[in-house]
Amino acid sequence: MKVSVDEDKCCGAGSCVLAAPDVFDQRDEDGIVVLLDAEPGEHLHTAVREAADVCPAAAIMLADRT
Amino acid sequence: MGYITDEQPLNYPIDNPTVLEPPTEWAELRQKCPVARVKLASGDEASLVTRYEDVKNVLADPRFTRPSAANEGARVSEDESGGVFNSEMATVLPQSGEGHRQWRRLLNRYFTAKRMAALRPRIEAMADQLIDGMLEQGHPADLKAGLAFPLPVWVICSILGVPDSDRDKFAYWSDTLLSMTRYTREEIGKAQAEFGAYLAGHVAAKRAEPGDDLLSELITYTDAEGQPLSDAILVATGQGLLVAGHETTANMIAKMMAMLLSDRSRWERLLEDRSLIRSATEEALRLDVNAGFGMLRYIDADFEVGDTVVPAGTTVVCSMAAANRDENAFERADEMDLARTPNPHLSFGAGAHSCLGQALARTELQVVLDVLLRRLPSLELAVPADELRRVEGLLVGGLRELPVAW
Numbered sequence: 360m361k362v363s364v365d366e367d368k369c370c371g372a373g374s375c376v377l378a379a380p381d382v383f384d385q386r387d388e389d390g391i392v393v394l395l396d397a398e399p400g401e402h403l404h405t406a407v408r409e410a411a412d413v414c415p416a417a418a419i420m421l422a423d424r425t
Numbered sequence: 426m427g428y429i430t431d432e433q434p435l436n437y438p439i440d441n442p443t444v445l446e447p448p449t450e451w452a453e454l455r456q457k458c459p460v461a462r463v464k465l466a467s468g469d470e471a472s473l474v475t476r477y478e479d480v481k482n483v484l485a486d487p488r489f490t491r492p493s494a495a496n497e498g499a500r501v502s503e504d505e506s507g508g509v510f511n512s513e514m515a516t517v518l519p520q521s522g523e524g525h526r527q528w529r530r531l532l533n534r535y536f537t538a539k540r541m542a543a544l545r546p547r548i549e550a551m552a553d554q555l556i557d558g559m560l561e562q563g564h565p566a567d568l569k570a571g572l573a574f575p576l577p578v579w580v581i582c583s584i585l586g587v588p589d590s591d592r593d594k595f596a597y598w599s600d601t602l603l604s605m606t607r608y609t610r611e612e613i614g615k616a617q618a619e620f621g622a623y624l625a626g627h628v629a630a631k632r633a634e635p636g637d638d639l640l641s642e643l644i645t646y647t648d649a650e651g652q653p654l655s656d657a658i659l660v661a662t663g664q665g666l667l668v669a670g671h672e673t674t675a676n677m678i679a680k681m682m683a684m685l686l687s688d689r690s691r692w693e694r695l696l697e698d699r700s701l702i703r704s705a706t707e708e709a710l711r712l713d714v715n716a717g718f719g720m721l722r723y724i725d726a727d728f729e730v731g732d733t734v735v736p737a738g739t740t741v742v743c744s745m746a747a748a749n750r751d752e753n754a755f756e757r758a759d760e761m762d763l764a765r766t767p768n769p770h771l772s773f774g775a776g777a778h779s780c781l782g783q784a785l786a787r788t789e790l791q792v793v794l795d796v797l798l799r800r801l802p803s804l805e806l807a808v809p810a811d812e813l814r815r816v817e818g819l820l821v822g823g824l825r826e827l828p829v830a831w
Contacts (some may be wrong), residue, residue, distance in 0.1 A: 370777050371530065373784040377703070378767075380538075390533025401594035412767035415779035417485070 360404055361422040362411075364392045368418040373423035375414055383419075392418060429444050434470055437742060439461035444813045444824065445687055447759075449712045451475055451747040452794075460733045463742060464606050469499035471721070471740040472730075475747035477771070479730045481742050481758035485776030489722035492740045499740035500607055501820065517661040529595035531646065532662070533780055535584065535639050536792075540787040541615065541824070544580075551579050552796040563691055565826060567809035568827040572797075573664060574671075577789055581670030584637025584785075587627055587664060594623070594821055598667045600797035602817060607818035624663045628656060639666070666782070674786050676816070676823030681709035683827055684761065687810035694763060695804055699795065705763040706790040711770035715815060715822030716746035721775060745771040801831045 364383065375383035382403055384393040399407055411419040417418030439448040454461050454475045461473045474480050483489060486720045492496045492498020493516065519525045519742065533538075558569040563589070575592070582589040601608050601616035609614075635641035640663055648651050654662075685705070695701055720743045728735045737742065749770045751821065773780035797804060807828035814825045 370779055371533035371537070372773070372779055373536070373541070377784070377787065385533075385539060386535040387537070387539075388534055389530035390537045391530065409767040411771045415773060415775045415783075416777065416781035 360407065362394060362397050362399065362407060363420045363422075364394050365416075365418045365420070366391050368416045370418075372415050374412035375419060378405060378410040378413060380382060381412060382407050389394045432462070434462040434464040437465055437471070437473060441589060441714050443811055444815055445684060445810060447746070447750060451744070451750060455747065455751055458559070458728050460735060465499055465501055465742075467500040469740070471499045471742045472735055473664055473742045474730055475733065475744050476753075477748040477751035480743045480745055480748035480771055481775045483722055483728075483730065483741055484720060484729075484745075484771070484778070486773050487521070487777065489724050489741070492721050492723040496723050497724065497738070498721070500722065501718065503612075504810045509633075517657045518665065520740045527648070528658075528662075528779070531643075532666075536681065536784050537613060537780055541784045544584075545788055547583070548576070548580055548792045549796060550575055552793055553800070556800050557794065564830040565828050566830075568682055568829045569675070569679040569824060570826065572793065573682070573827065574675040575794065576678065577674040579669045580785070580789060581667060583638050584670070585666060586631065586636045586640050587624075587663070591623075594619075594682060595629060595667055595671065598623075598795070599672050602664075602668055602700060603820045605818055605820050607680060608713065620664055621660055624660045624667075624733070625656060628659045663780040669780075669784055670785070672819075672821050672823075674789050676715070676821055677710065677713065677786065678790060679712055679824045679827045680715060681706065681790060681794070682797070682804075682812045683806070683810065683813060684709050684712060684831075686804065687830070688761075688775070689805060691761065691763060692804065694792070695798055699798060701763045702791050702794050703799075704766055706766065706787065707768040707770065708761055708765050709790070710772040711755070711765075711768055713749075713772065714721055714746060715820075715824070716772065718820040719744040721748070721828070742752075745774065803831045 366400065369392045371385060373385055374394060376385055382396045382399045385391065385393055386393055395425065411421050439450050441448050454473065454478060459476045459479055463471055463473045474483055482494060490496065491755040498540065501722065519528050530556065546787045555572045557577055559566050578592045578595065579589050582592065598616050601613045628644065635644065643654060643659055643662065656810060685695070695705060722741045722743060724737065724739060724741065725738050728801050750756045773783040807830040815824055818824045
């Protein structure tokens with residue numbers, strides 16, 4: 360799984376951090392998403408999918424790597 | 426399905442059959458009339474959208490703005506001032522584009538998930554203190570007055586740095602701002618002026634003697650050109666946060682507890698498995714049938730909702746609560762599944778304007794649930810669920826009281 364984020368779309372809701380704190384964080388100064396791990400291990404995939412699904416700004420993109 | 430223009434518009438908001446059940450019209454509208462003509466309390470007409478995809482698209486589309494006096498959008502309330510959406514608060518703050526983006530990003534820093542996690546012990550201590558008070562008074566007790574209402578007010582007052590001893594005033598000012606039919610135009614005008622003057626005085630006091638709080642920090646903020654925020658923006662921001670930060674969450678705590686206790690097997694499941702707290706709060710947010718009015722949007726160009734063209738100049742009412750029960754978005758949509766994951770409900774909106782305080786609201790809901798499970802495991806409703814009564818005449822929905830015993 361390859362994760363990417365769109366800082367421009369991000370509204371700083373923080374729902375990704377609540378769902379997958381090992382993969383997402385927020386910048387202290389404006390709450391915008393920080394991607395901690397662009398290729399998270401398999402044990403994190405469910406949480407990352409949840410983060411992408413619940414993002415209110417649709418700012419998290421996932422690509423499956425084969 | 427076409428745009429219905431030849432039938433009588435539906436009166437909006439639509440009443441629920443009971444306090445915990447959705448109006449039967451929601452399912453019908455989603456199926457047969459995804460863009461429905463409705464008549465608001467003001468007498469103005471608007472178009473109601475109820476499908477998940479449609480509501481999400483309208484909320485997230487940057488071409489939509491808020492209806493206002495300037496764009497001749499529909500007004501919500503009977504009085505001519507048009508309620509909170511047309512208030513001074515809504516006109517002083519930047520509503521769209523780069524201005525909104527900068528203001529939003531400036532405020533985001535106070536509501537990040539990390540900041541909320543740091544705040545959690547304080548919120549827990551407040552919840553414990555309020556429950557101590559309820560235990561002293563004995564049961565049956567009103568969980569809304571004893572816990573659900575005061576907690577978010579304490580929290581937002583502490584974040585903003587305003588004294589919670591003034592909370593009765595905030596509650597009244599907030600009610601008038603959120604009034605749909607409850608207050609007269611004169612009452613609303615007077616309350617808004619008082620609210621503005623109160624916060625202006627508060628901003629001046631913080632300027633003289635800064636504290637460790639959001640308003641004090643915003644006063645010292647300057648943008649890239651070295652410009653500080655105007656007093657009008659500081660006051661409107663304070664007003665917005667006070668109103669948004671207490672009424673909605675206070676109501677949601679009571680509604681969540683009503684949902685969990687009305688079928689006590691839900692409460693028991695949480696007692697057995699506390700790891701469900703997070704998903705249970707999200708499911709309560711999704712299934713809230715008293716979410717209130719919904720969100721208003723205005724568009725000055727033709728816009729397609731599904732295969733219906735909404736003409737330029739239309740005010741659109743987005744019913745997030747109806748969208749949250751769309752079978753095309755959620756399996757077993759009417760069923761309360763405490764473990765539902767993911768739960769991409771629209772209760773906090775979507776897109777650039779989605780709720781600024783959602784991490785705070787989530788934290789408060791989770792803390793209340795956690796503390797109640799620990800302190801009052803024998804908690805139950807003290808009246809049958811069908812005797813619960815709704816708050817009437819405001820844009821935010823809630824229960825008047827929540828009688829409980831333990």
